[in-house]
């Protein structure tokens with residue numbers, strides 16, 4: 326989609342539709358909405374006064390202008406109550422308007438930057454939110470649909486601003502929003518891909534494609550032989566049941582001399598459960614078990630496109646989890662890169678195994694990481710705890726946890742902290758190895774915390790680390806405010822928000 330900013334007034338702008346907004350319960354109509362309404366002869370005010378249009382976030386109403394403004398259509402979108410107004414309202418309103426335009430088959434819309442006027446939001450951030458909403462709201466995945474051609478896509482968004490002092494800020498916001506949305510939609514595309522197409526090898530090729538046009542990103546692919554040399558017995562154990570070779574995908578951005586912030590993603594391209602096989606019902610959703618890895622790749626792309634001023638390393642542990650004559654089985658013992666031995670209780674608790682070695686690898690980087698954040702669709706238990714409201718956050722460091730929580734509020738990709746009480750570790754005591762990979766009871770009490778405390782065993786206590794259990798956030802079977810059913814791209818906006826505001830931890 327072509328997105329541009331220009332100075333002018335909306336009622337004189339040529340497009341298939343112009344988009345204006347109203348708050349809920351606020352009269353009279355101000356700014357561009359007021360100007361367009363005067364030109365139309367009061368149709369918008371009448372819709373509001375009659376109560377037909379409430380102004381709820383994302384509510385849409387279409388007017389035909391009959392030549393009274395330059396565009397043939399005026400699309401009114403609600404932005405909600407003024408006292409509850411945030412960037413997320415902007416994002417959702419822009420998504421709803423763009424989706425409506427796309428459903429109508431429109432090619433070009435012109436819009437105000439919602440919130441930059443009476444909403445009093447920062448114009449760069451507000452613009453970014455409009456662009457994010459537009460690009461996320463019109464996202465579709467139809468790579469594998471044959472027969473009927475898809476509806477035409479929305480091709481152009483023009484952001485119109487009266488004050489020419491503000492246009493440069495709006496241009497900056499456009500570039501920011503484009504970078505962020507492209508990262509999110511990259512993650513969505515990967516998660517939506519069928520698992521026979523998105524194998525670990527194809528995942529590595531996707532990383533290659535991201536790096537190709539971006540010289541600031543360096544890519545290393547660690548293959549099975551190299552994993553063996555490095556002693557990654559946990560990751561190799563998960564991979565050994567599959568004919569698809571595993572890949573550890575490492576993307577490196579920013580100054581080499583600097584201690585990196587490391588992002589680690591679980592990249593199980595399909596989780597059958599292995600020998601501890603899952604029930605057939607809804608097993609197809611397990612193509613999304615690489616969503617943490619996809620978020621890491623999407624975030625690395627956005628970090629490069631935003632040219633953020635810090636070193637960031639992204640690590641994706643990509644493998645299938647399959648049952649076979651070669652597969653690991655319960656009672657097997659694996660040895661992770663950090664030397665710890667693991668007794669397998671459930672081969673379906675594979676995410677923590679691949680993360681153990683991905684984190685092990687992260688800690689061999691020089692200089693050592695200043696912080697590590699892993700994202701994983703790790704447990705069904707986190708859905709029981711938090712539903713679709715937030716990802717589970719676990720951390721050994723309060724400052725990192727607070728930063729993630731704040732970034733979650735700002736991006737509206739929320740996280741909620743859950744405990745890593747020492748007692749949770751007890752259920753992982755093993756008779757034969759250093760620890761078990763699962764308590765082996767179902768349903769497991771505090772299952773998300775037990776998974777997290779397993780991972781913590783592979784983290785040096787001196788490194789600030791956070792684990793995000795994103796299992797309930799990355800794939801929705803119904804449409805959301807920002808996109809269709811399927812992959813959400815959850816985590817990309819959260820990570821970008823965290824890194825945009827990043828500062829090294831002080832001595833305190």
Ligand code: BES
Nearest residue numbers: 614671673674702703704705706763796
């Ligand atoms: N990939 C699953 C977790 C999952 C479940 C993600 C539902 C998305 C939706 C993970 O590998 C898994 O199977 N976890 C087990 C852990 C148990 C064996 C300790 C679970 O949650 O049941």
Ligand code: ZN
Nearest residue numbers: 596673674675
């Ligand atoms: Zn599993």
Ligand code: ZN
Nearest residue numbers: 593596614676
């Ligand atoms: Zn899994």
